[in-house]
Amino acid sequence: MHFSGLRVIREALTGHKGWKPLWRNPEPQPAYDYIIVGGGGHGLATAYYLAKTFGRARIAVLEKSWLGSGNIGRNTTIIRSNYLLPGNEPFYEFSMKLWEGLEQEFNFNAMVSQRGILNLCHTDAQRDAFRRRGNAMLLAGADAELLDPQQVRAMAPFLNFDNARFPIKGGLLQRRAGTARHDGVAWGYARGADMRGVDLIQNCEVTGFRIDGGRISGVETTRGYIAAGKVGVAVAGSSGRVMAMAGMRLPIESHVLQAFVSEGLKPTIPGVITFGAGHFYVSQSDKGGLVFGGDIDGYNSYAQRGNLPVIEDVTEGGMALMPMIGRARLLRVWGGIMDMSMDGSPIIDRTPVEGLYLNAGWCYGGFKATPASGYAFAHLLATDRPHETAGAYRLDRFARGYVIDEKGVGAQPNLH
Amino acid sequence: MLIPHPLLGLRDAQEFTYLGDARLIDRPDGMAEGAEAAFAEYVYLRDNPAGVHRELWFHEQGDRSWLVVTRDTTTHEILGAELARDAKLKGGAA
Numbered sequence: 303m304h305f306s307g308l309r310v311i312r313e314a315l316t317g318h319k320g321w322k323p324l325w326r327n328p329e330p331q332p333a334y335d336y337i338i339v340g341g342g343g344h345g346l347a348t349a350y351y352l353a354k355t356f357g358r359a360r361i362a363v364l365e366k367s368w369l370g371s372g373n374i375g376r377n378t379t380i381i382r383s384n385y386l387l388p389g390n391e392p393f394y395e396f397s398m399k400l401w402e403g404l405e406q407e408f409n410f411n412a413m414v415s416q417r418g419i420l421n422l423c424h425t426d427a428q429r430d431a432f433r434r435r436g437n438a439m440l441l442a443g444a445d446a447e448l449l450d451p452q453q454v455r456a457m458a459p460f461l462n463f464d465n466a467r468f469p470i471k472g473g474l475l476q477r478r479a480g481t482a483r484h485d486g487v488a489w490g491y492a493r494g495a496d497m498r499g500v501d502l503i504q505n506c507e508v509t510g511f512r513i514d515g516g517r518i519s520g521v522e523t524t525r526g527y528i529a530a531g532k533v534g535v536a537v538a539g540s541s542g543r544v545m546a547m548a549g550m551r552l553p554i555e556s557h558v559l560q561a562f563v564s565e566g567l568k569p570t571i572p573g574v575i576t577f578g579a580g581h582f583y584v585s586q587s588d589k590g591g592l593v594f595g596g597d598i599d600g601y602n603s604y605a606q607r608g609n610l611p612v613i614e615d616v617t618e619g620g621m622a623l624m625p626m627i628g629r630a631r632l633l634r635v636w637g638g639i640m641d642m643s644m645d646g647s648p649i650i651d652r653t654p655v656e657g658l659y660l661n662a663g664w665c666y667g668g669f670k671a672t673p674a675s676g677y678a679f680a681h682l683l684a685t686d687r688p689h690e691t692a693g694a695y696r697l698d699r700f701a702r703g704y705v706i707d708e709k710g711v712g713a714q715p716n717l718h
Numbered sequence: 719m720l721i722p723h724p725l726l727g728l729r730d731a732q733e734f735t736y737l738g739d740a741r742l743i744d745r746p747d748g749m750a751e752g753a754e755a756a757f758a759e760y761v762y763l764r765d766n767p768a769g770v771h772r773e774l775w776f777h778e779q780g781d782r783s784w785l786v787v788t789r790d791t792t793t794h795e796i797l798g799a800e801l802a803r804d805a806k807l808k809g810g811a812a
């Protein structure tokens with residue numbers, strides 16, 4: 303089934319009776335060449351790029367619930383490549399480039415919208431840090447502009463410029479950044495992988511690994527044993543508990559992050575705006591809801607729900623930045639469980655078990671990474687070598703002293 | 719969340735800051751053989767269980783004591799709290 307404008311018109315005229323499901327619902331086979339554990343954005347993207355590389359390999363994605371039921375369906379949809387460190391910026395810019403061609407490539411509307419991201423600064427020191435970050439971005443081939451307060455005022459006149467404690471002194475703007483429809487991304491990759499022969503198996507939880515003599519031979523699941531040549535784990539906030547089944551401890555704690563959506567409003571917010579002094583970020587969905595969030599709750603959690611103190615803290619940040627937000631009613635609040643890695647950066651690497659690979663530690667920033675993460679993980683699974691943009695994401699970097707501390711705030715996960 | 723402080727009774731969790739796994743009480747000996755590997759593990763690696771977790775909370779806005787709090791990470795239910803000093807004297811966090 304190919305999507306096109308013509309097709310939409312034809313379906314509109316014939317009562318929308320011709321649309322088909324986007325993927326099959328196959329039974330698990332006894333053996334695969336590649337098994338991807340986790341049917342979130344990263345797992346589906348990995349399967350898609352793997353299948354593109356090897357049309358003939360037998361590939362399956364095993365998802366314990368339904369596709370896209372994890373963080374890919376829970377995040378605040380921001381995509382950007384405004385990173386600073388050499389281990390990070392080329393990877394996220396690679397991802398940004400993939401986003402730019404994504405919808406044409408997989409023939410699916412993921413509502414990628416390059417509406418821009420504006421990071422506000424409130425002190426001279428912060429402005430200097432943003433200038434440095436902008437230069438690092440330019441060096442990696444991304445785009446960046448440093449705005450003065452007048453330019454920020456022209457873009458977003460509703461901000462609280464004269465806040466006594468946090469006056470707005472300018473901002474770092476990346477125009478190519480923006481948002482994408484998170485579910486659409488998962489569905490697009492799922493459909494693309496399915497069309498290339500990948501078995502997407504839902505309601506199939508991996509409950510153990512079979513390891514013989516240091517090598518993986520398959521996975522135990524709620525739907526029986528499945529043999530595999532190679533197994534890639536991409537389970538976002540569940541990495542700790544899944545890898546424990548393979549006898550591994552990770553430099554990761556699982557924490558809850560909450561997100562918020564207001565009632566639908568008229569177009570108000572031009573792009574994504576972040577409040578550099580606290581931790582608050584906001585954008586407006588195409589339906590008009592203000593989508594915003596802030597800090598993690600700050601203690602280990604698998605509860606997929608947060609607590610009131612952080613709701614209070616985030617809304618305070620919102621009120622300080624744009625007082626008019628206080629007039630909007632909050633419609634929904636929810637939480638997602640994320641891996642908080644000890645340096646705030648991801649892990650894409652082989653593991654000590656031969657044939658078992660890990661994609662983890664995305665903290666609260668992994669949605670923007672979905673295309674590059676899938677691409678780099680598929681590259682690693684296929685060739686046993688890291689992709690050129692992901693070479694810094696090694697598992698042993700902590701022990702070797704090569705941590706990638708993007709925020710410069712130390713080893714404690716609750717600081718990222 | 720309310721934390722049952724052993725000396726002060728129920729206190730709001732907002733009065734505390736969180737450090738993480740209570741095993742951080744058991745600091746490796748820096749002079750011992752293999753100290754480098756032991757410290758890399760101590761500083762970075764975590765069990766990260768879904769369920770009962772023993773963890774360190776600092777009563778920063780209260781009596782400035784360190785507590786070992788036992789909490790279920792799947793429900794946020796708090797199952798108990800003791801002074802970290804007492805846990806240490808009993809022979810460590812585990």
Ligand SMILES: Cc1cc2nc3c(=O)[nH]c(=O)nc-3n(C[C@H](O)[C@H](O)[C@H](O)COP(=O)(O)OP(=O)(O)OC[C@H]3O[C@@H](n4cnc5c(N)ncnc54)[C@H](O)[C@@H]3O)c2cc1C
Nearest residue numbers: 340342343344366372373374377378380508638668669670
């Ligand atoms: C509230 C919130 C806001 C966020 N905002 C942003 C943002 O604006 N921008 C950004 O870049 N990032 C953001 N993130 C982070 C981003 O959503 C995640 O880093 C990213 O989605 C994680 O990758 P994923 O899509 O593969 O994860 P998931 O969608 O969580 O996929 C993992 C899958 O693995 C499955 N699984 C787990 N265990 C097993 C098992 N044993 N067997 C089989 N399957 C299993 C799960 O059911 C799940 O579907 C946010 C996260 C949250 C929670």
